Amino acid sequence: MSEVVDARAELLALCERGITWHTDVPRWATDAADRRPAAVLVLFGVLDDLPARAGATAHDTASAPVARDLDVLLLRRASTLGSHPGQIAFPGGRIEESDDGPVAGALREAAEETGVDPADVEPLGTLAPLPVPVSNHLVTPVPGWWMRPSEVAAVDHDESVEVFRVPVADLLDPANRGSTEITFGGKVYRGPAFTVGGRVVWGFTALVLARMFDELGWTEPWNEDRIVERDDLSQ
16 A cells, blocks of 8 residues: 555655656747647546556566556547547646636546546646647646546547556556657657557657656666657657
8 A cells, every 4th residue: 555655645746846848849849839728637546446458468566666556547539630630648638718727627628538537536736738739739737646436438439439547567667668750850859658558658648657757766767769650640
C-alpha cells in the first residue's frame, strides 16, 4: 500500500511545484497566442477489482520504479476526427464557457468520452498549459487520482473508438520506449513514444507522460535512438 500512497503523493507534489515542458519543436509551435483553451485528464489509479486491459507484457515488478497495479487511462481517437485522427490520447477537449476552469472541463470531457464518474476522481491540480499547434489549442493537463472504480468505455464513437488502462510500469519499461520523427521545414523533429499492447503512444500524450515521469523520478534509462513508426492516421 505504501507504493500506492507514494504515487499519489508524488503526483500531488508535482502539481504543487509545477513543470516546465522541454519540446523539440519549431518556435511557432510553442506560441500560445490566440490558441483555444482545452484540458485533458491524466488519470492515474489502482483499481484492483477492474483489470487493466493494455495487453502488454508485464514489466518485472521487482525492477519497476512504481507499483505493478498503478495505471493510467487512455483512449484512441476516432479516425474521422479532423485533428489527431486515430491517435492515442488522454480524455479531454475544449474548455466550455460553462466550465469552471480546466479541472471542470477535463472532468466533463472525460465523463462524456469514457463514462468515468467525476465523483470517483480526485483532481490533484493542474500542470502548465502546452500549445498544440495542429488543433490550435492551449492544453492544460489535469493529473487526477482514481479513488473508486468506474466502468469505462467509448461513449461517443464519433470521438473515440476504444478506452483502456495501461500499467505505468509497462510505459516505463525501456523495451517499450522509443522516439518518433516528424519533418518540418527541412528539419527532423524527434519526440518520445511508447509501444504498449500493440499501440503506439506519441505526440502530445507521450510528451506529457515522458516529462511527468522524468520529473517524478520514475524514468528508467532507455534508447532514444530507437525510432518507432506511428500507428495512427495523422499526417
